[in-house]
Amino acid sequence: MAPMDLSAREILEKLISFDTTSRNSNLALIDFVEEYLASHGLKGWRVYDDTGLKTNLFVSAGPDEPGGIVLSGHVDVVPVDGQNWTSDPFSLTERDGKLYGRGSCDMKGFVALSLWAVPQYLKRGLKKPVHLAISYDEEVGCIGVRGMLEKLAQQEQRPGLCIVGEPTEFQPVVAHKGKWSFQARVRGKECHSSLAPTGVNAVEYAAEAVAWLRREGRRFAAEGIRDELYDLPHTTVHVGTLTGGTALNIVPKEASFVFEYRYIADDNPDDIHQRFLKFVREELEPEMQAVDPSTGFTIETISQIPGLEINPEHEVVNLARQLSGRNDHAKVAYGTEAGLFQEIASIPTVVCGPGNIEQAHKPDEFLSLDQLAKGEMFMQRLGDRICAA
Numbered sequence: 001m002a003p004m005d006l007s008a009r010e011i012l013e014k015l016i017s018f019d020t021t022s023r024n025s026n027l028a029l030i031d032f033v034e035e036y037l038a039s040h041g042l043k044g045w046r047v048y049d050d051t052g053l054k055t056n057l058f059v060s061a062g063p064d065e066p067g068g069i070v071l072s073g074h075v076d077v078v079p080v081d082g083q084n085w086t087s088d089p090f091s092l093t094e095r096d097g098k099l100y101g102r103g104s105c106d107m108k109g110f111v112a113l114s115l116w117a118v119p120q121y122l123k124r125g126l127k128k129p130v131h132l133a134i135s136y137d138e139e140v141g142c143i144g145v146r147g148m149l150e151k152l153a154q155q156e157q158r159p160g161l162c163i164v165g166e167p168t169e170f171q172p173v174v175a176h177k178g179k180w181s182f183q184a185r186v187r188g189k190e191c192h193s194s195l196a197p198t199g200v201n202a203v204e205y206a207a208e209a210v211a212w213l214r215r216e217g218r219r220f221a222a223e224g225i226r227d228e229l230y231d232l233p234h235t236t237v238h239v240g241t242l243t244g245g246t247a248l249n250i251v252p253k254e255a256s257f258v259f260e261y262r263y264i265a266d267d268n269p270d271d272i273h274q275r276f277l278k279f280v281r282e283e284l285e286p287e288m289q290a291v292d293p294s295t296g297f298t299i300e301t302i303s304q305i306p307g308l309e310i311n312p313e314h315e316v317v318n319l320a321r322q323l324s325g326r327n328d329h330a331k332v333a334y335g336t337e338a339g340l341f342q343e344i345a346s347i348p349t350v351v352c353g354p355g356n357i358e359q360a361h362k363p364d365e366f367l368s369l370d371q372l373a374k375g376e377m378f379m380q381r382l383g384d385r386i387c388a389a
Helices: 008-016 027-038 104-124 145-153 193-198 202-223 269-291 315-324 338-345 369-386
Strands: 045-048 055-061 069-074 093-095 098-100 130-135 161-164 173-176 178-187 236-244 254-263 296-305 330-332 349-351 366-368
Touching: 008 027, 008 104, 008 369, 027 055, 027 104, 027 130, 045 145, 055 104, 055 145, 069 104, 098 104, 098 369, 104 130, 104 366, 104 369, 130 145, 145 338, 161 315, 161 338, 173 338, 178 202, 178 269, 202 236, 202 254, 202 269, 254 269, 269 296, 315 349, 315 369, 338 349, 366 369
Parallel strands: 069 130, 069 161, 161 349, 173 330
Antiparallel strands: 045 055, 055 130, 093 098, 098 366, 173 349, 178 254, 178 296, 236 254
């Protein structure tokens, strides 16, 4: 097979053309990536989801030895439904020095740069291994990467360092908040609204729980522990949806809401959640069950993403500074797969990649040509460190 000689932009254009919204399969994209890497003599391994319709891909190049560096990125993207795009979101479009397309910034841009760089490293001769970790379902709770990391953790020869290329404009990020999200379902007792006191209004009790969460969020903002290096320096509490009821003249028997805590390292999320459960179990449910013992709350975890916290002077952070040409570092409110690399596979990890998180998830998402060029320089500098020539 002749080597596929593609530029970073051409690879990005190909990646954007695959609609890998998290609800869809990513196999066509992974097939393309495998074909591209196979044309350069590389073969990796997959870890599928339970349906077999999505997979991670892990590929190594260079010496078969421990150490080296992982370049990690997810290829699932958020939906474009209901968004007003100026151009086709799944066709890379250049306008005014920007490359538009769903995932261009978050985060197929970094994946394209990594895929472009590896053949360059092979030509120069690798002194140290470089690994590509491509994952699915990051956007729905960092779900997919876990299987890949569990397999990686069982291997005797593991990578030494990892860069997760989320959009930071190549500013090294040494910490991000953890995230714990929940689904709450409220069971009430239905009756005619003219007899409302004889029923249990699931919507009203859900609203009381949501109001408690709102007060807790305000408390963190006003008097909680602060870490000013974060872009948002305190723990936050957020309710995303609240639904319930069928008609005005029926006391609703069901309601549900979803909520999350995004916490800084100095706050214990279990303490936050236990305070919420105490309010529900000791104040709301006794009132409900005095009318009907079958009523109450069911609260289940949707996902839990560990935070990232690494010493700003760690080797991998200094490496990211050298590759990006920056001397600073930051902490961010959004979550990434970086914390999982550290927690599951014990691989020291930094977040550093092209683009600005402000562009992520929006209509007309873009990656600037300037950021793409900086990414190419980033990868070339990495080659200077890990290649023989």
